[in-house]
Amino acid sequence: MPTxxxxxxQNPAWCPGCGNYSILKSFKDAMIDMxxxxxxxxxxxxxxxxxxxxxxxxxxxxxxxxxxxLPVAAGMRLANHHLPVMVFxxxxxxxxxxxxxxLHNIRRNLNIKVFVHDNQIYGLTKGQASPTSMExxxxxxxxxxxxxxxxxxxxxxxxxxxSFVARAFSGDMxxxxxxxxxxxxxxxxxxxxILQPCVSFNKINTxxxxxxxxxxxxxxxxxxxxxxxFTRALEWGDRIPLGIIYKNNRPILEERQPQIREAxxxxxxxxxxxxxxxxxxxx
Amino acid sequence: MRGNGVTMDYSIKIxxxxxxxxxxIGGTLAKVFARAGHHVFTHQDYESRIRxxxxxxxxxxxxxxxxxxxxxxxIIVALDKDSIRLHEGExxxxxxxxxxxxxxxxxxxxxxxxxxxxxxxxxxxxxAEIMANTxxxxxxxxxxxxxxxxxxxxxxxxxxxxxxxxxxxxTNAARAGHEFVLKNCTSCSFHAGGxxxxxxxxxxxxxxxxxxxxxxxxxxxxxxxxxPSTGIMNYIAGKEAAYGIIVEQAEDEIAAINMTLGxxxxxxxxxxxxxxxxxxxxxxxxxxxxxxETPLVIALVQRPGPATGFPTRxxxxxxxxxxxxxxxxxxxxxxxPGTPEQAFYLTNRAFELSEKYHVPVIILSDQYLADxxxxxxxxxxxxxxxxxxxxxxxxxxxxPEYKRHAYTETGVTPLAVPGDSHHLVVTDSDEHxxxxxxxxxxxxxLKMLDKRLFKKMPLITNEIEPPYFYGSNHxxxxxxxxxxxYGLLKESADMLMEKTKVAMLHFSEIYPFPSTDTFDYLNxxxxxxxxxxxxxxxxxxxxxxxxxxxxxxxxxxINKYDGRPFTVDELVKEILxxxxxxxx
Numbered sequence: 121m122p123t124x125x126x127x128x129x130q131n132p133a134w135c136p137g138c139g140n141y142s143i144l145k146s147f148k149d150a151m152i153d154m155x156x157x158x159x160x161x162x163x164x165x166x167x168x169x170x171x172x173x174x175x176x177x178x179x180x181x182x183x184x185x186x187x188x189x190l191p192v193a194a195g196m197r198l199a200n201h202h203l204p205v206m207v208f209x210x211x212x213x214x215x216x217x218x219x220x221x222x223l224h225n226i227r228r229n230l231n232i233k234v235f236v237h238d239n240q241i242y243g244l245t246k247g248q249a250s251p252t253s254m255e256x257x258x259x260x261x262x263x264x265x266x267x268x269x270x271x272x273x274x275x276x277x278x279x280x281x282x283s284f285v286a287r288a289f290s291g292d293m294x295x296x297x298x299x300x301x302x303x304x305x306x307x308x309x310x311x312x313x314i315l316q317p318c319v320s321f322n323k324i325n326t327x328x329x330x331x332x333x334x335x336x337x338x339x340x341x342x343x344x345x346x347x348x349x350f351t352r353a354l355e356w357g358d359r360i361p362l363g364i365i366y367k368n369n370r371p372i373l374e375e376r377q378p379q380i381r382e383a384x385x386x387x388x389x390x391x392x393x394x395x396x397x398x399x400x401x402x403x
Numbered sequence: 404m405r406g407n408g409v410t411m412d413y414s415i416k417i418x419x420x421x422x423x424x425x426x427x428i429g430g431t432l433a434k435v436f437a438r439a440g441h442h443v444f445t446h447q448d449y450e451s452r453i454r455x456x457x458x459x460x461x462x463x464x465x466x467x468x469x470x471x472x473x474x475x476x477x478i479i480v481a482l483d484k485d486s487i488r489l490h491e492g493e494x495x496x497x498x499x500x501x502x503x504x505x506x507x508x509x510x511x512x513x514x515x516x517x518x519x520x521x522x523x524x525x526x527x528x529x530x531a532e533i534m535a536n537t538x539x540x541x542x543x544x545x546x547x548x549x550x551x552x553x554x555x556x557x558x559x560x561x562x563x564x565x566x567x568x569x570x571x572x573x574t575n576a577a578r579a580g581h582e583f584v585l586k587n588c589t590s591c592s593f594h595a596g597g598x599x600x601x602x603x604x605x606x607x608x609x610x611x612x613x614x615x616x617x618x619x620x621x622x623x624x625x626x627x628x629x630x631p632s633t634g635i636m637n638y639i640a641g642k643e644a645a646y647g648i649i650v651e652q653a654e655d656e657i658a659a660i661n662m663t664l665g666x667x668x669x670x671x672x673x674x675x676x677x678x679x680x681x682x683x684x685x686x687x688x689x690x691x692x693x694x695x696e697t698p699l700v701i702a703l704v705q706r707p708g709p710a711t712g713f714p715t716r717x718x719x720x721x722x723x724x725x726x727x728x729x730x731x732x733x734x735x736x737x738x739x740p741g742t743p744e745q746a747f748y749l750t751n752r753a754f755e756l757s758e759k760y761h762v763p764v765i766i767l768s769d770q771y772l773a774d775x776x777x778x779x780x781x782x783x784x785x786x787x788x789x790x791x792x793x794x795x796x797x798x799x800x801x802x803p804e805y806k807r808h809a810y811t812e813t814g815v816t817p818l819a820v821p822g823d824s825h826h827l828v829v830t831d832s833d834e835h836x837x838x839x840x841x842x843x844x845x846x847x848x849l850k851m852l853d854k855r856l857f858k859k860m861p862l863i864t865n866e867i868e869p870p871y872f873y874g875s876n877h878x879x880x881x882x883x884x885x886x887x888x889y890g891l892l893k894e895s896a897d898m899l900m901e902k903t904k905v906a907m908l909h910f911s912e913i914y915p916f917p918s919t920d921t922f923d924y925l926n927x928x929x930x931x932x933x934x935x936x937x938x939x940x941x942x943x944x945x946x947x948x949x950x951x952x953x954x955x956x957x958x959x960x961i962n963k964y965d966g967r968p969f970t971v972d973e974l975v976k977e978i979l980x981x982x983x984x985x986x987x
Contacts, residue, residue, distance in 0.1 A: 160822065183830070190658075198623060198662075199622065199666035379648065386670035399604070
């Protein structure tokens with residue numbers, strides 16, 4: 121049985137009071153709840169405050185380029201689908217720089233878990249608008265306020281038939297922990313958008329702001345009903361739903377590739393002798 | 404003309420619009436010639452469109468090895484009027500242009516035109532108009548005095564998914580064209596002869612790279628389709644089932660290189676391929692391979708730029724780009740094969756070096772090499788290496804500790820497979836410590852550069868083979884090139900040897916630049932009266948690299964940058980023009 125001590129990684133370099141700390145704690149608690157040890161999975165991340173996450177977990181990890189965590193994760197899953205792969209990313213990394221990869225990896229439906237630390241602002245570069253910043257938000261770089269429509273990642277994910285779509289809030293750790301476990305145990309591409317206050321740069325979407333708006337989706341909600349899912353995903357403003365918005369049982373890519381039905385690519389041996397036969401095709 | 408001993412050397416050009424079946428005719432003829440034991444070289448000239456325009460496929464067959472195209476054509480198969488307008492002047496003195504006056508809706512009266520009713524014979528004998536191309540193939544074989552056995556045998560493979568009638572129809576269509584020519588072509592005086600010897604293998608540069616990757620145990624290939632590199636992806640995808648390989652079509656080239664790195668990190672041999680524009684998108688990922696020390700093989704199949712340039716044409720314009728692409732300082736290897744055979748072996752060496760030193764290796768090809776077919780007796784599989792240096796299973800579990808980027812004598816840290824043991828495998832695009840966690844301190848930075856760059860670089864340089872030298876031991880003229888111009892240099896040297904003491908120097912392992920320790924090629928250059936650097940680009944990129952690496956400065960350059968490859972005749976003329984200049 122792993123303990124918190126086993127999950128003691130590097131010392132976090134986040135601002136005091138950052139929502140990331142409770143995401144980190146909830147994640148470790150979830151892993152311990154599920155009796156998963158640090159070497160039994162890998163985390164891929166890109167760049168941003170959220171992308172530092174795996175350093176603080178103690179696990180197999182590939183901390184790559186800004187926006188490019190998903191393709192690395194996809195390559196890892198295709199090479200070794202017995203190794204669970206999770207992505208920890210932010211709203212800039214995942215919805216901005218890496219938007220194209222999110223779109224296409226939802227379509228690909230590899231069994232990858234994506235946890236987005238969504239603080240609606242750029243933290244690492246000190247306070248510019250992100251794709252999820254609300255219209256009108258003024259920053260150093262958007263002095264007249266944000267003109268672009270706020271991205272709703274959950275609506276986009278439901279529209280793309282993403283296998284698992286959920287929202288959590290860093291200020292509600294018990295619920296967040298359950299969402300992490302639910303995503304982990306779901307078979308299919310899973311997107312968990314985690315609302316998280318940025319105490320240094322986002323003066324609008326504060327801890328208090330979220331606290332006044334978030335609510336747990338009632339048990340009557342049927343996450344397998346796409347219309348109901350759209351209705352929940354579209355909710356933003358006075359009331360913001362937390363919980364599993366949408367899920368389906370689309371087959372995962374790993375199970376559709378006949379080459380890896382028996383065993384992961386990484387365990388295949390290479391039969392060099394077969395090449396002699398293949399060469400004959402050129403005569 | 405070529406050197407002594409050549410009794411047969413014919414060039415055939417099939418011209419027409421895209422979609423008319425030029426590739427079918429050219430490709431089938433090349434295959435038949437190779438199976439008959441002839442030496443074959445083909446090159447293709449096509450436009451960036453699916454239908455229309457003007458394309459051609461040039462096939463050369465000879466009884467001596469051939470490795471470039473000629474200026475003068477013996478048989479022109481004209482499927483459209485443009486083929487006559489553009490290529491009539493390329494006909495040599497015995498050359499014949501065959502065409503179908505019904506298809507071209509025009510009759511040509513000059514004696515060297517030969518009207519063959521491709522379409523009519525196809526309908527009458529084959530039963531379908533679509534078999535007109537088969538009539539044309541049969542006609543060409545008739546003109547060359549070859550029989551139809553090999554062609555008819557091949558219909559079984561080509562049409563294996565079609566009905567028996569299709570095979571019979573094509574057989575009859577080929578025979579009709581063949582007989583028509585034998586009866587009516589009084590001006591045909593070609594003698595390619597019957598089956599000379601054992602069949603030869605026929606392979607182009609893209610397939611050779613794909614085959615080399617498969618023979619090296621590639622398990623994962625991710626790419627975004629881009630001409631002229633797509634053939635590599637097509638080839639490897641065709642081997643997915645037989646070899647247990649996954650080919651993933653990425654959403655863009657950025658995804659392609661990052662997926663490839665993910666697969667490589669997770670424990671398999673992985674590769675990507677693209678052309679210049681796609682490579683431009685990949686370069687941040689190249690830098691990522693550099694700092695994370697993740698093995699990576701990239702095929703960069705050049706086409707003329709800038710930007711979209713000439714999508715279907717050829718240039719050696721990305722050498723300096725491949726050398727200096729990506730931010731930061733890290734080691735890389737660049738190979739530039741000159742033939743499909745070299746492409747096969749160098750792709751294998753690319754994997755071996757990448758897996759041994761955990762550095763990116765770029766295979767620099769171009770459209771000319773990618774699409775040109777060459778004949779070879781055989782590829783030697785004894786030369787193919789497969790050394791699996793990855794740490795996995797018990798070997799990994801038994802280690803007291805594991806640090807992905809631990810400092811070592813050679814700078815190389817064994818690469819463990821994540822998830823295969825209780826040891827954690829950690830890496831980072833940030834500067835990192837031995838474990839792989841991000842750091843900010845100057846001391847670690849210096850140690851990591853020492854490990855990644857300074858320790859590995861001399862070891863990698865030691866692996867680099869010297870350039871290929873051919874010709875006179877004490878040459879007056881040395882022609883120098885790299886990559887896809889190999890065959891042109893060699894045939895030019897052969898043709899010039901009767902007139903002058905000439906030698907060629909060809910570089911296929913470009914970076915790290917080969918040392919002069921085992922072969923002092925600089926001495927040869929310094930002793931020659933004249934040295935010429937020949938490149939398919941505007942600015943002499945290799946000559947610049949040579950000067951930077953060795954201080955050697957070429958006085959003479961031949962550069963071709965119209966998007967077309969040299970022909971051997973054209974190159975010989977240019978070399979003689981240089982030589983004439985020096986003699987005053």
